[in-house]
Amino acid sequence: MSSSTASQAQPAGHPDGPGARAFIGSFTSAGGRGVIAAAVDPATGALTVLDATDAVPDPSYLALAADGRTVYAVSEREEGAVAAFDLRLAKLGEPVPVGGGSPTHLALADGHLLAANYGSGSVTVLPLHDDGTPGEASCVLHHLGSGPDVSRQEGPHAHQVLPDPSGSRVLSVDLGTDSVRVCTLNTATGTLAVTSEVALRPGSGPRHLAFHPEGSYAYVVNELTPTVTVCRWETATGTLTPLSEVPLVPEGTEGPSYASEAVVARDGSFLWVANRGHDSISVLGLSDGGARAELRTTVPCGGHWPRDLAIDPAGRHLYAANERSGDVTWFDIDPGSGIPQRGGSVEAPAASCVIFG
Structure with a gap:
C-alpha cells in the first residue's frame, strides 16, 4: 500500500x-x-x-459494507473480479472472480454482494462470509437481447445492479437491451430470478437508476440520449412503470452528451445528473412527490x-x-x-x- x-x-x-x-x-x-x-x-x-x-487493477466502482468496516471494489477487467479492503486499504484475501467481463457496479443486498458485468451482460451474486469477505459466486444471471445502436447495443450490457428501497427486489439496468430487469434474490441459495423486464425507449441506453427517498418513484439515466426516464415503483408488486422522459441539457445544445450518474436530494426536492461531453451537472426539480421532474439548469x-x-x-x-x-x-x-x-x-x-x- x-x-x-x-x-x-x-x-x-x-x-x-x-x-x-x-x-x-x-x-x-x-x-x-x-x-x-x-x-x-x-x-x-x-x-x-x-x-x-x-493492489487490484482498475477498481472503477466501490461499495461500503453496511457496518462501515469493509470497502468492496470491482476490478473492471475482461476477466472481472471483486476485492475487499479494510478501512486502511489493506486487501482482505484475494480477489474473487465474478464469472463475467468488465464489472462496472456493486451493491449489497441481504448478506450478498452483487456485481453488474458490463462486458458480458450479466449480474453476479457473491455470498458474504461472516468476516465480510466475498465467497465464490453463487449465481451468474445472464441478460439477453440487443438494441438499435449497433456500435453500443450489439448485445446486453448490464451497467448497474441495486436493491429497491424495501430490500425485497433487485433491479439491474442494461444499456445494451434498453431495459431494466426486476429480480428476486433467494438468500438461501444466493440466486437471482427475473420477475419482469421493463422496456425503455429503443436506443436510449439506460445506464443507472436512482430512487426517490419516499420509494415510490425511480429515475433512470439514459447514456445514449441525454435524458432521464421517470418511473413509478410499486414495492408490493415489484412493478416499474415508465411515465415520462425528461431532457438533461437545454434544447439546441451542440455536441454529444452522455449521462452517467444520478443523485437524489435527501428531501426528494432535486435530482442531479452528471453529463460527460457536455461536462455538466443537470439540476432537475422534483414535484408531486417525485412523479414530475423538470430541468432547471446545468452547471459546469x-x-x-x-x-x-x-x-x-x-x-x-x-x-x-x-x-x-x-x-x-x-x-x-x-x-x-x-x-x-x-x-x-x-x-x-x-x-x-x-x-x-
Missing part, C-alpha cells in the same frame, strides 16, 4: 480515526492510484487524500468527463468524479434552488467513483 501521508499520527478523518471519510475509485490502467482514501471536512466538503492502494462539473456523482451523508455537498481531467470536485448545494456551487477539487487521476463512510 502506498500512502500520500507518511505521518505516524492519525489525523482526524483518517480511515482508522474520527471524522468523515471518502473513498475514490480510479482506473490504474489510465494512471489512477487505485482505491484512494480521503478525509472529508464536514464544514466545507473539502477532501484531503490520505492513502491509496493499487469542474472538470472533464464526470463519470460519477455522490452526495455526502449530511446532504450538504455534491461530488463529481471527473475521469479525464483526473480530479474530484466538490460543490456546496444551495438548499433553496438545488444549484451546486463549486467549492474546490482534489487531484485524483482517472477518477471514476466516490463513496462515503
